[in-house]
Amino acid sequence: MSRSVLQRGVNVAAFLVPGFALWLPSGYSYGALALLLLAILSLPQWLGKPVPRHTVGLALAITLMALVLLLDFDPSSGSLKALDRPIKYLAALPCLLMLAQWAPTCKAVWRGVAVGAWGAGCVGAWQVWGQGLERAAGHTNEIQYGNLALCLGVMCLIGLVCLWARWRPTERWALAGGVFMGLMASVLSQSRGGWLALLLLAPVLLWLALRWLPTVRVWRASGALLLAVLLLGGAFHDNLRQRTALAMEEVNAYVDTGEAHTSIGQRLAHWQLAWRLGTERPVWGWGSEGYEREKRSRAEHGEVSAFVTQFSHAHNELLDTFARRGGVGVLALLLFYGVPLAVFWPSRRRLERLATPEAREQDLAVRLVGVCLVLSYIGFGFTQVFFAHNSGNLFYLFMLAILSAMLVTPGAARSQA
Incomplete structure (x- = not known):
């Protein structure tokens, strides 16, 4: 080339x-x-170069x-x-x-x-x-x-x-x-x-x-x-005000009653669960399949709202990595x-x-x-x-x-x- x-x-x-x-x-x-x-087509032109x-x-x-x-x-x-x-x-x-x-x-x-x-x-x-x-x-x-x-x-x-x-x-x-x-x-x-x-x-x-x-x-x-x-x-005052007010309502609902069937509520429930799972296996974590399996198990036993099982991750990069891959994954992240x-x-x-x-x-x-x-x-x-x-x-x-x-x-x- x-x-x-x-x-x-x-x-x-x-x-x-x-x-x-x-x-x-x-x-x-x-x-x-x-x-x-x-990169593939030009491989001879860059491979091995400093x-x-x-x-x-x-x-x-x-x-x-x-x-x-x-x-x-x-x-x-x-x-x-x-x-x-x-x-x-x-x-x-x-x-x-x-x-x-x-x-x-x-x-x-x-x-x-x-x-x-x-x-x-x-x-x-x-x-x-x-x-x-x-x-x-x-x-x-x-x-x-x-x-x-x-x-x-x-x-x-x-x-x-x-x-x-x-x-x-x-x-x-x-x-x-x-x-x-x-x-x-x-x-x-x-x-x-x-x-x-x-x-x-x-x-x-x-x-x-x-x-x-x-x-x-x-x-x-x-x-x-x-x-x-x-x-x-x-221009978008009403939408912004509604989204902000809704966030505060959902936070208060989770704090007062543990309501997790909301956007904010399920995040807070996820964060608590991910932290708990990470501390139980702090080095290597549970793995992705193990994390999903354990989440479903704890939802069945009432330790976390079943609503969180509808989501594939914990809605927090660091906590999700900690639960899945432990401290090794957190260090890499x-x-x-x-x-x-x-x-x-x-x-x-x-x-x-x-x-x-x-x-x-x-x-x-x-x-x-x-x-x-x-x-x-x-x-x-x-x-x-x-x-x-x-x-x-x-x-x-x-x-x-x-x-x-x-x-x-x-x-x-x-x-x-």
């Missing part, structure tokens, strides 16, 4: 990962499959998660279902190594992020106002759709603020519209977990932006964002969050090694998007097992690969923005 063809293929695939994520059914898979195909240390760190974190997930595989069962997730994780490794040699251009990635956010808003608007659905769910479910849309919207905001001087007016409007459309999609989904994640994400990003960007630019962007939030809040966060964190040493202000702005934008991705998933994981879904796994894995590749050649790969 020629260098020019491979580069164009990488750019297209890097565009598709965020760009098609919410437009189409399994839209997050198209770019991932394209990257895997390119890679940066941060790529090695990400590869080890991904491999560790894959190995922990493989603990659920029982060859004697005759079922290959338990191999589904580990295979996806292992498939991301050749893409990660290939991208370390062939970084996508910034233009391709930012366009993909903007198109993805616009797609989320358009799909949500059509489902609510065109089809009359109560909640927008995209082509997955309300929680996955709303949370990924929110993440894409915040990524658009980062690109807009960090690289403001680089964009043409039409590009600024495209990114600004992506911010609004991503937020609107989140509101239309009525996914409250995403709003909680935003409370974690916003102060960290604001602090980092104030540390590295012109103060006036940051506060103007914050004011514009606040205005957009107020407009959306006013923390590294799966922590290693990328350490890789992308915009430290003074990393930014000051770049020779020009333009290169520093580009590097900062990529790093803040990486921080946004990780912190968003941590926040989403508080009320949802995001990695129990293909959308959560593939978007995280392949966005990590794409963004980490953009850190490899800060002067060359980013100068094209």
